[in-house]
Amino acid sequence: MATAFGTVFMPEMAITWFDGKNWSPVEMVPSDRLTLHPGAHVLHYSSTCFEGLKAFRHADGSVNIFRMDKNLERMAQSSRLLTLPELDLKIAADMIKQTAARFADEVPAPPGSLYIRPTHIGTEAAVGKAAAPSETSCFYVLVSPVGDYFAGGDQALRLLLEENGMRCAPHMGMIKSGGNYASALQPIMKAKQEVQADQVLFCPNGDVQETGAANFLLIDGNEIITKALDESFLHGVTRDTILTLAKDLGMQVSERQLTVTELLERAAKPGCEAALSGTAAVLTPVGTLIHNGKEYPVGNGGIGQTVVKLRQTLNAIQWGEAEDKHGWLERVN
Ligand SMILES: *Cc1c(COP(=O)(O)O)cnc(C)c1O
Numbered sequence: 001m002a003t004a005f006g007t008v009f010m011p012e013m014a015i016t017w018f019d020g021k022n023w024s025p026v027e028m029v030p031s032d033r034l035t036l037h038p039g040a041h042v043l044h045y046s047s048t049c050f051e052g053l054k055a056f057r058h059a060d061g062s063v064n065i066f067r068m069d070k071n072l073e074r075m076a077q078s079s080r081l082l083t084l085p086e087l088d089l090k091i092a093a094d095m096i097k098q099t100a101a102r103f104a105d106e107v108p109a110p111p112g113s114l115y116i117r118p119t120h121i122g123t124e125a126a127v128g129k130a131a132a133p134s135e136t137s138c139f140y141v142l143v144s145p146v147g148d149y150f151a152g153g154d155q156a157l158r159l160l161l162e163e164n165g166m167r168c169a170p171h172m173g174m175i176k177s178g179g180n181y182a183s184a185l186q187p188i189m190k191a192k193q194e195v196q197a198d199q200v201l202f203c204p205n206g207d208v209q210e211t212g213a214a215n216f217l218l219i220d221g222n223e224i225i226t227k228a229l230d231e232s233f234l235h236g237v238t239r240d241t242i243l244t245l246a247k248d249l250g251m252q253v254s255e256r257q258l259t260v261t262e263l264l265e266r267a268a269k270p271g272c273e274a275a276l277s278g279t280a281a282v283l284t285p286v287g288t289l290i291h292n293g294k295e296y297p298v299g300n301g302g303i304g305q306t307v308v309k310l311r312q313t314l315n316a317i318q319w320g321e322a323e324d325k326h327g328w329l330e331r332v333n
Contacts (some may be wrong), residue, residue: 005115005147006115006146007144009031010031010142011030012041012099013031013099015028015137017136017137017139018085020085020136023088026094027097028102030068034138036138037080037123039125040122040124040130041123041125041133042134045084046179047133048122048178049075049079049082049119049176050075051071051074051119052116052117052280053066053071054113054114054116055113055116056113056320057107058112060320061333062333063107064332065329067328069093071237072092072093074176074235076089078114081174082175083133084122091139091140097140099116099141099143103143103145104332108145110319111147111315112146112147112187114144115143115144117141117142118142119139119141120137122296123136131246134312138205143150152264156285156286156303157196157287157288158195158286159199159288160191160195160197160290161201161291162203162315167183169183169233170204170233173209173231173233173234174229174231174234176234181212181213184200184202187200187210188200199212199276200214203260204232209232209233210227214216215227216286217231217239217277217283218258218267218273219274222250223252223254224242224253225254226239227244228254228255228256229258236278238282241314241328242277242310244326249310263289264291267289267296267299270300272298272299273286273305275310285304287301288301311313
């Protein structure tokens with residue numbers, strides 16, 4: 001697909017409004033507009049959270065959503081931590097399935113998929129509520145057919161290790177919320193310009209955390225190392241999926257603190273690999289770490305075989321080519 005990821009939308013979306021007491025009946029409406037009061041809470045105080053998940057077309061024509069429950073659980077948590085109205089997860093799940101089913105015919109075959117973007121925003125027109133929650137909100141489900149993220153060639157990424165700045169405020173880390181991405185933009189743009197980095201790996205006080213929109217995994221032989229869950233970073237569904245698959249493959253999974261010093265030491269070893277995990281990019285190899293003006297290749301600096309194997313293992317399940325042992329897929333059509 002020649003267009004940039006996430007820029008083509010299906011013409012309708014499912015939507016519901018919370019009036020302070022009830023959710024309105026779900027409607028399918030045109031997806032190219034949304035009427036909000038300019039004083040809406042979200043536009044001033046960033047009461048917003050979203051999710052990103054995918055539906056896949058299988059050879060039998062079925063369309064299947066991957067790990068929707070896990071994404072919805074996270075969205076409920078994001079809403080709660082932002083003091084947005086409580087989501088009705090049954091309604092939200094129905095809206096996601098309904099929207100994916102509606103556009104089932106337009107879900108691209110693998111390696112393409114339908115990217116699903118549920119969004120929850122505070123709508124109360126109340127600019128005086130800088131320190132109070134929005135009583136009302138809107139939840140909608142946008143969908144976008146996407147192609148192969150790797151169509152441009154699978155290149156190992158360059159990451160700048162950032163020990164001084166942070167991606168977002170530490171208590172906001174596990175919330176998939178708009179403000180966090182705005183907060184990370186300046187350091188990312190600077191890293192792109194100054195050292196031609198693809199992404200910034202945030203390592204506050206030397207603790208290896210994550211990048212602007214993906215989790216970080218280090219693979220050293222049979223061991224896969226990644227930061228243990230805490231509230232400072234986003235608990236990726238792909239991270240959880242890859243760790244589960246790694247265990248299935250007999251790998252040792254270490255969820256623990258990883259310091260920049262240990263990372264640089266281990267990365268230098270031949271055969272070491274690193275990757276970023278996320279719904280959009282699945283598992284993307286990392287080839288180079290940049291730290292204090294020096295460049296450190298990870299292993300041989302190219303694409304590691306374990307990263308490729310784990311990505312293929314995950315894709316095979318998503319694409320219906322391997323058994324879905326963990327019950328991660330849900331058919332919608
Ligand atoms: C969405 C996101 C991830 C990846 O989460 P997945 O559930 O795997 O898509 C990681 N970090 C951040 C900051 C994110 O926004």
